[in-house]
Amino acid sequence: MKENSIITGFHAHVYYDSDTREVAAKIREGLGAKFEVVLGRWHDQPVGxxxxxxxxxxxxxxxxPQVVPWLMLNREGLDILVHPxxxxxxxxxTAHALWLGKKLELNIKFLQGIS
Structure with a gap:
């Protein structure tokens, strides 16, 4: 059995498109105002x-315990990947991932260093 102590942090990836970018911005603003988080850059094209x-x-x-329930209630239909x-x-x-909304197909070969 693995211990929780191996988790050094979490990432949430908030997915959007041109029609939902404003919704994503509203969620981002809420996250930044309410929680101790580090907001990454906008990637308007697929990356990694x-x-x-x-x-x-x-x-x-x-x-x-604060961020993930807030995302559950405030994702406004966006798909979000949460992983340790x-x-x-x-x-x-993959195995440790939590999806809010639809599970998207990730390019796991990128993570494996395979192009």
């Missing part, structure tokens, strides 16, 4: 393993 536009929100393990940071990117984005 992510199949569509998104921004990342990083937060510490102690913030999980354990040092194993592939497993964190």
């Amino acid at each position: 393993p992510h199949p569509k536009s998104m921004y990342q929100v990083a937060f510490a393990p102690h913030e999980f 940071e354990t040092g194993d990117d592939v497993t964190d984005h």
Whole structure:
């Protein structure tokens, strides 16, 4: 059994498109105002393993019980990936992942270093 202590942090990836960017901005504003999070850059094109536009929100393990329920109630129909940071990117984005909304198909080969 793995211990929770291997989780050094969490990432939430908020996915959007041109029609929902304003909704994503509203969610981002709420996250920044209410919680101790680090808001990543806007990526208006797919980047890394992510199949569509998104921004990342990083937060510490102690913030999980506040951030994730807030996202559950305030995601406004957007799809969000929440995953731990354990040092194993592939497993964190797959077996350890939590999806709010629709589960999107990630490019896991990118995480494996396969092009």
